[in-house]
């Protein structure tokens with residue numbers, strides 16, 4: 001066991017505590033990654049609020065990049081010194097979902113309480129989301145990581161681990177957009193901006209961003225939205241129909257967890273359109289819709305976890321597109337912080353117009 005610094009959640013809805021914790025060496029199929037950067041995702045904040053339950057104490061953080069500093073046996077081509085991104089997709093590779101090409105919904109449970117982390121006195125410490133990346137190091141499965149170019153900045157690369165693959169993947173993998181289709185993206189935050197980028201990459205004809213402020217709608221246009229609609233309008237879908245030439249969208253990508261967004265999403269759909277559920281509401285929250293409309297108009301509502309991504313397939317092409325200037329990543333970062341500042345960075349993510357706040361470990 002090594003001692004590292006981590007930001008620990010000891011009680012829901014309270015500040016994270018920077019403390020020394022213990023981390024085990026990598027076992028079979030696992031690697032140790034010393035982190036350079038970890039971004040703060042709304043899922044971390046939702047977990048820390050207690051809205052999804054889970055064990056305490058816990059280390060959150062799941063959008064990370066760093067360098068492999070140790071490996072167990074059977075880790076494929078990975079070796080010490082490789083720069084990698086670390087995702088939360090700990091897929092077994094052999095269950096029916098994995099074998100069917102959907103590792104994001106792997107069916108093999110992983111015991112996060114008995115993972116590599118322990119408190120300084122040897123007590124249980126949850127490796128939340130099979131990652132625990134609000135810490136100087138993680139020990140994860142080699143199936144959760146993807147190599148990145150030596151030259152790629154780690155703060156930028158870390159965004160690929162969650163927000164970017166979730167948003168771009170929702171457009172490309174879940175909605176399976178074709179060139180010329182019309183898209184509505186509800187929410188222009190970290191995931192929404194990437195859903196907009198994904199729709200643009202897929203060749204969407206018109207991309208309507210829906211959000212609460214004009215400021216967010218302007219940012220959405222920088223990422224490829226062709227139109228913006230304020231969510232605060234009475235029946236905002238009518239403004240979207242107008243932008244789409246009088247018809248509804250082929251796909252609506254719901255990138256926020258707010259229930260009003262879920263309730264309204266089918267209203268934006270055209271005939272045969274699909275609403276893709278991406279943002280994660282709190283456990284127990286319910287949404288309503290009118291089934292007869294969906295049935296009569298051949299519409300659908302479908303969930304998408306982590307952009308239905310296959311990280312080994314999808315992250316490499318996203319890196320190429322970034323390097324070609326076709327996928328914006330630098331522009332997603334709105335703040336850089338040290339681990340000691342993590343509570344401030346979280347507060348800024350909750351309240352401000354922040355896109356992504358990133359913790360840099362060499363600043364600590």
Ligand SMILES: [Zn+2]
Nearest residue numbers: 041043162163
């Ligand atoms: Zn995330």
Ligand SMILES: [Zn+2]
Nearest residue numbers: 092095098106
């Ligand atoms: Zn599996």
